[in-house]
Structure formats: C-alpha cells, structure tokens
Amino acid sequence: MKFSKRAMQVTPSATVKVSNTxxxxxxxxxxxINLGIGEPDFPTPKIIADxxxxxxxxxxxxxxxxASGLPQLKEAIAEHIKQDYGVxxxxxxxxxxxxxxMALYVLMQVLVDDGTEVLLPRPSWVSYRxxxxxxxxxxxxxxxxxxxxxxxxxxxxxxxxxxxxLVINSPQNPTGTVYSRDELAAIxxxxxxHNVTLIAxxxxxxxVYNQNQFVSLVQISDEVAASTVLVNGVSKAYxxxxxxxxxxxxxxxxxxxxNSILSHSTGNPATVSxxxxxxxxxxxxxxxxxxxxxxxxxxxxxxxxxxxxxxxxLAVKPQGAFYLFPNVEAAVDLxxxxxxxxxxxxxxxxxxxxxxxxxxxxxxxxxxxxYATSLEDLLNAVERITEFMNQFLEKQVSGGxxxxxx
Numbered sequence: 001m002k003f004s005k006r007a008m009q010v011t012p013s014a015t016v017k018v019s020n021t022x023x024x025x026x027x028x029x030x031x032x033i034n035l036g037i038g039e040p041d042f043p044t045p046k047i048i049a050d051x052x053x054x055x056x057x058x059x060x061x062x063x064x065x066x067a068s069g070l071p072q073l074k075e076a077i078a079e080h081i082k083q084d085y086g087v088x089x090x091x092x093x094x095x096x097x098x099x100x101x102m103a104l105y106v107l108m109q110v111l112v113d114d115g116t117e118v119l120l121p122r123p124s125w126v127s128y129r130x131x132x133x134x135x136x137x138x139x140x141x142x143x144x145x146x147x148x149x150x151x152x153x154x155x156x157x158x159x160x161x162x163x164x165x166l167v168i169n170s171p172q173n174p175t176g177t178v179y180s181r182d183e184l185a186a187i188x189x190x191x192x193x194h195n196v197t198l199i200a201x202x203x204x205x206x207x208v209y210n211q212n213q214f215v216s217l218v219q220i221s222d223e224v225a226a227s228t229v230l231v232n233g234v235s236k237a238y239x240x241x242x243x244x245x246x247x248x249x250x251x252x253x254x255x256x257x258x259n260s261i262l263s264h265s266t267g268n269p270a271t272v273s274x275x276x277x278x279x280x281x282x283x284x285x286x287x288x289x290x291x292x293x294x295x296x297x298x299x300x301x302x303x304x305x306x307x308x309x310x311x312x313x314l315a316v317k318p319q320g321a322f323y324l325f326p327n328v329e330a331a332v333d334l335x336x337x338x339x340x341x342x343x344x345x346x347x348x349x350x351x352x353x354x355x356x357x358x359x360x361x362x363x364x365x366x367x368x369x370x371y372a373t374s375l376e377d378l379l380n381a382v383e384r385i386t387e388f389m390n391q392f393l394e395k396q397v398s399g400g401x402x403x404x405x406x
Contacts, residue, residue, distance in 0.1 A: 010130050014360030015368075018344070022354035033381040035369045036354040038173065039241040040322070042294075044276075045287040048238065051279030052272050061272040067263040068255075069096025069247070070274045076281040077247050084205075087218050087225060089249040095258045096277075098269045100203045100233035100246030105131050106265075107229060107248060108165075110257045111197055112137035117163040119196070121150045123325070123361035125173045138162070141362060146315045148175040148325070149183060152190045159194060166191055168217060169201040171208060174361045174368040175325040176299075176318020178208055181215045188217055188224030198228040203246075206237035206288055208320040209296040218249075229254065236321075237288050238280045243273040295322050298371045298378055305382045306369070310334060310389040322372045325358065329365040334392045340365050351388040353381045 018036035025032045043049075055061050068074070074091040081089055097103040104127070112118060112135035120128050122141045129139040142150045142158045155166070168187065170179040179187075191198045200217040208214045218225040233246030248258065268274075299318060306324055307314050311331025318324060332343050344357045344367065358366025371378055 006134055009133055013130075014126055015356050018348075018354050018356050021348065025348075025352075030352060032348070032352045032354055033373070033377050033384070034354045035371070035373065035378075035381055036356045037370055037372060038323075039372060040236060040239040040291060041373050042239040042291050044240050044243070045238065045280075045283070047283045047287075048240070048276050048279045051283075052276040055272055055275035060275060061270075063271065065268040065271050065274060067266075067268050068259040069094075069269065070271075070278070073274045073278050074247075076278045077249075080281040081230070081249060085216055085219055089230075093252055093255050094247055094249045095255050095262065096269055096274065097233075097246045097248065097262065098266050099235060099244040100201070100231055101127060102244075102266060103231045103233070103246040103248040104128070104167075104199070104201065105134075106258050106261050107199060107231070108132055108135040108137065109261055110254060111135075111165050115162060116165070117160060119155065119158060119163055119166040120362075121148070121168075121172075123148065123174055123358065123363040123366070124167065125169060125201075126360045128167055129362075137165075142166075148172065148177045148316070149179060150187065151183075152186050155187070155190055159196075163194070163196055165197050165199060167199045167201060169203075170216075171204040171214070171318075171320025173204065173321055174323050174356070174358070174366075176321045176323050177316075178212050178214065178319035181213075181220070184215055184217050185220050185224070188220045188227070192223055192227050196227075198224070200228050200230050202230060202232045203236050204321040205232065207292055207295055207322060209292070209299055210317075210319070212319040214320065226251070234277050234280050237291075239291065240273075240276070240280065243270075243276055245269055245273050245277040295371065298322075298375050299324075301375065302371060302378050302382055305379070305386075309382065309386050310393050312385075312389075322370055324369045324371065325363075325366055326369070327365060328358075328367050331389055332365070334389065334396070336392070340367060343367070347385060347388060351384040353384050 022032045022034040074094045077094050078091045108131045114136040116137040117140045118132045118137050119140050119142050132139045143154050205214045217228045218230050229250040231248045234240040311334045312326040314326045341357045347353050356368040
C-alpha cells in the first residue's frame with residue numbers, strides 16, 4: 001500500500017505517545033507518575049454529567065445536529081463570550097467542533113494554501129506545525145526571549161510576503177506564559193499592519209494564577225478583533241477533555257467555509273456532548289474556580305522544589321495553564337546523556353516519572369512537566385526526579401560521572 005505524502009510527513013503526537021507509554025506501564029503494575037498528560041485530573045462537574053444523562057433519557061441525543069452545532073449551544077457560547085470577554089459574536093458567527101484541536105485543524109484548511117507561511121512562536125503546542133503541514137503550508141518559527149514571548153521585533157525578523165497567519169496561545173502550552181494587554185496590543189497592531197490573520201487559542205484562558213490577568217486578542221480593539229479568529233472549548237476549564245467540544249468564532253464568511261468543511265468531514269460533534277456543553281456554559285461556574293485554585297496551589301508548592309532539582313532551571317514562574325517548562329541542559333550534561341530526549345527516557349525507565357521532551361515543542365534541552373495531577377503525586381514525582389539526579393552529583397564528587405544503562 002502506498003501512502004500519501006501528507007501522511008508520510010506527519011509524526012505522532014509526542015505528548016500522546018508519552019502518556020500512552022506511561023499508562024501501559026501502569027497497566028503492567030509499574031508505579032509510574034504521569035506528568036506528561038495535558039488534561040485536568042478532576043472529574044467533570046456533576047451538573048454537567050447530569051445534563052448529559054437527562055439528554056440521553058429524553059431522547060434528544062439519538063439524532064444528528066447541524067454540522068456546526070446545536071443552535072442553542074451556539075447561543076450559549078455567544079452569551080459566554082459576551083460575559084467573559086465583553087465581545088459580541090452572533091450565534092451564526094460561531095462553529096462548534098470536535099474539540100478545540102479540530103477547530104484549529106479546520107482553520108488551517110480554510111486559511112492555508114500551498115506555500116502559505118504560518119507564524120508560530122518557539123516553543124508552541126506540538127500539533128500546530130503538523131496541522132500547517134497537512135494543509136500544505138509552511139510553519140515559520142518566531143523566536144522568543146527568556147520569557148517565552150514573541151515581540152514585534154521577533155515578528156519582523158521572521159515575516160515574509162508569504163506569511164498569512166499567526167497563532168497566539170495564551171496562557172501558553174508548554175510554558176504557562178501569559179501575554180499582557182500591552183503585549184497583545186502590539187502584536188495585534190503588527191498583524192493588522194501586515195495583513196496577517198490572528199488565531200487566538202484561548203483554551204487555557206480560565207486557568208491563570210497569582211493575580212495575573214487573562215486578556216484575549218479579541219478584547220484589544222475592534223480592528224484587532226476583526227483580524228482574529230477565536231478558538232476555545234470546554235476541555236481544560238471544565239475538565240471535559242473526553243467530551244470533545246471546541247468552538248471557533250470569527251467573520252461570517254470564514255465561518256461559512258469552516259462549516260462547509262465540517263459538513264464533509266466530521267459532521268456534528270456528539271450530540272450528548274453538546275448538551276453537556278450547554279450545561280457547562282450556563283451553570284454555576286464555581287467548579288471552575290475550585291479547580292483553578294487547586295492548580296494555583298500546586299504551582300506555588302512545586303515551583304520552588306523543581307528549581308532545586310540538580311540541573312533544572314526555571315527562568316520565569318508560569319502564570320497560567322498547568323505546565324512547568326524547565327531548562328535541563330545542565331541535567332543532561334550532569335547525567336552524561338546526549339540530549340533531553342534521553343533524559344525523558346531515563347526518567348521514565350529509572351525514576352518512573354513520565355514527562356515530555358521539549359523538542360516536541362520546538363525547544364530541545366527543556367522538559368514539560370504537567371501539574372494536572374494530585375499534589376501528593378507531584379511531590380513524589382519531584383522527589384523521584386531529585387533522587388535520580390542526585391546520584392550524578394554524588395558520582396561527580398567521587399570523581400566519576402556516568403549513567404548505568406540497561
């Protein structure tokens with residue numbers, strides 16, 4: 001069987017691979033702590049699950065809905081955006097998708113032609129580059145500073161006449177970076193000036209900590225909002241990763257193109273999940289705040305502990321999402337390894353802690369650690385990693401640096 005060039009150029013998701021490996025080890029009885037997963041560890045709030053059960057029992061979920069989603073769900077999303085952002089999108093300017101990942105995928109299909117350049121910060125989420133490639137486009141990396149943020153200067157250094165799209169994810173996966181209003185305003189004005197469409201991936205927007213504030217590109221100005229497509233969903237804020245409901249909001253013509261592609265690809269998202277999402281947007285939001293507070297507590301407790309791991313360096317404290325992204329180049333050298341990928345393998349094999357190689361996000365020499373797990377597991381994981389690295393300090397003191405291999 002001969003495969004298409006598109007299929008051959010796509011690599012498996014590194015985050016999914018690590019998580020699946022960890023889960024397989026756990027099924028074998030190995031005590032693995034999984035810090036590789038990018039989903040909340042909380043159950044979906046009961047009021048949302050109950051709404052889904054009620055929809056099933058009432059017979060509402062047995063049939064197709066419009067490919068772009070239930071009208072009442074789009075109305076609920078429109079009201080939610082109005083309350084959270086202070087920005088008005090009519091329901092017909094919203095499309096519901098099978099998760100925010102599908103929203104991003106279909107946007108690339110709509111906006112990207114062969115050779116179109118899409119500007120992506122370094123580091124950035126693993127699937128952006130693959131989605132651009134699948135659309136026939138060219139990912140162009142925009143360099144960031146020690147704060148992991150792009151600037152108009154770094155954009156000027158990367159842009160060409162073929163650049164048509166810029167993706168901004170704030171809070172960011174994998175770093176937890178949150179852009180300020182002034183920073184987004186500068187980026188937004190730059191995009192307007194260069195006729196570049198902005199994609200605001202706001203999936204972690206509810207998860208911001210320690211008095212930091214979330215601002216979206218669509219809140220900057222009418223001019224910037226008109227150049228922006230908003231992407232969000234229920235996965236992170238409502239602990240509904242398995243329900244697969246995302247959405248995008250944008251100009252009517254763009255939404256029409258999105259809906260046409262959805263009608264010929266995924267069709268509608270699962271009807272039961274759509275009714276659950278309505279409940280998520282319309283119900284009391286206290287469960288979201290409870291989860292946010294728990295993540296904040298975890299971050300504040302483990303951040304200084306990770307800083308103390310031999311060879312680990314955190315230049316800035318994350319402000320949102322649920323990830324730490326330490327530089328581990330010194331740890332790689334200390335352990336006598338070749339790169340951060342080998343460190344990931346050794347931490348899983350020897351310390352039984354699963355993390356993700358920063359190379360998957362475009363930054364080798366870093367690791368992504370998720371704190372979307374219990375505080376007890378987090379403290380145990382940090383202890384295991386610390387013990388693993390301490391053995392090399394002891395060998396260094398005794399005059400020999402090395403690592404045992406199987």
